[in-house]
Amino acid sequence: MRSRKYDRSISLLCPTCGSSDFSYDEGVDVTGQIVTCTSCGREISYEELQQENRENIEEHLSALKDEVTKDFANQFRRSLKKTFSRR
Numbered sequence: 001m002r003s004r005k006y007d008r009s010i011s012l013l014c015p016t017c018g019s020s021d022f023s024y025d026e027g028v029d030v031t032g033q034i035v036t037c038t039s040c041g042r043e044i045s046y047e048e049l050q051q052e053n054r055e056n057i058e059e060h061l062s063a064l065k066d067e068v069t070k071d072f073a074n075q076f077r078r079s080l081k082k083t084f085s086r087r
C-alpha cells in the first residue's frame, strides 16, 4: 500500500518559493521527516525547514517577492478560473 500523503499547512515557509503548503506522511511526527513543498516540489527535512525559517526567510524572500507575487497572482487567477468553471 502506498503511504498516503496529505497537503498540510505547517506554518513554515518554503525557502525556495515562500509557500506554506507542504505534504508529508500523515500520522507520523513531522519532526525528522522529509516534507515536500506542494508549490515548487522542493524536498526538505522539517528540521532544515525550521532552521531556514529561523534565519530570516522573509528577508531572503523579499528579494524574490516581486517575482513570487506575480507568480502567485497568475496561479491565483488560474485557480479562480478553475473554481468558477466548475459551476
Ligand SMILES: [Zn+2]
Binding pocket: 014, 015, 016, 017, 018, 019, 037, 038, 039, 040, 041, 042
Ligand atoms: Zn516551494
